[in-house]
Amino acid sequence: MASILSKFFALFSGSPEGAPAALSAAEPQVHADCTIFAVPLREGNQYRLAGRIEKVVGDETLTRNFIRADVFTSTDDAYECTFRKARQIIDQNGASLFADGAKIRQV
Numbered sequence: 001m002a003s004i005l006s007k008f009f010a011l012f013s014g015s016p017e018g019a020p021a022a023l024s025a026a027e028p029q030v031h032a033d034c035t036i037f038a039v040p041l042r043e044g045n046q047y048r049l050a051g052r053i054e055k056v057v058g059d060e061t062l063t064r065n066f067i068r069a070d071v072f073t074s075t076d077d078a079y080e081c082t083f084r085k086a087r088q089i090i091d092q093n094g095a096s097l098f099a100d101g102a103k104i105r106q107v
Contacts, residue, residue, distance in 0.1 A: 031090055
């Protein structure tokens with residue numbers, strides 16, 4: 001598990017050598033005043049579900065990063081499931097997703 005998380009953190013902080021490469025970005029989607037970015041991680045011949053959810057609150061952009069254990073063999077499936085998972089996270093958490101005011105957090 002720690003390996004997966006370290007790879008995910010590397011995605012958003014500059015990739016060290018040997019870290020999985022992020023796919024080129026798909027067009028972001030908007031859901032419930034949040035912007036969803038699908039950023040699946042390439043791991044060999046598969047793609048791990050990963051992305052971020054952003055919401056502008058006042059003059060700040062708050063970010064919630066997520067990574068899941070799901071892996072896919074096709075980029076299309078990875079993008080589709082990442083957007084679906086992000087919508088689910090937003091719908092299940094509602095206002096509490098950004099209620100703590102943290103600029104960046106993992107969910």
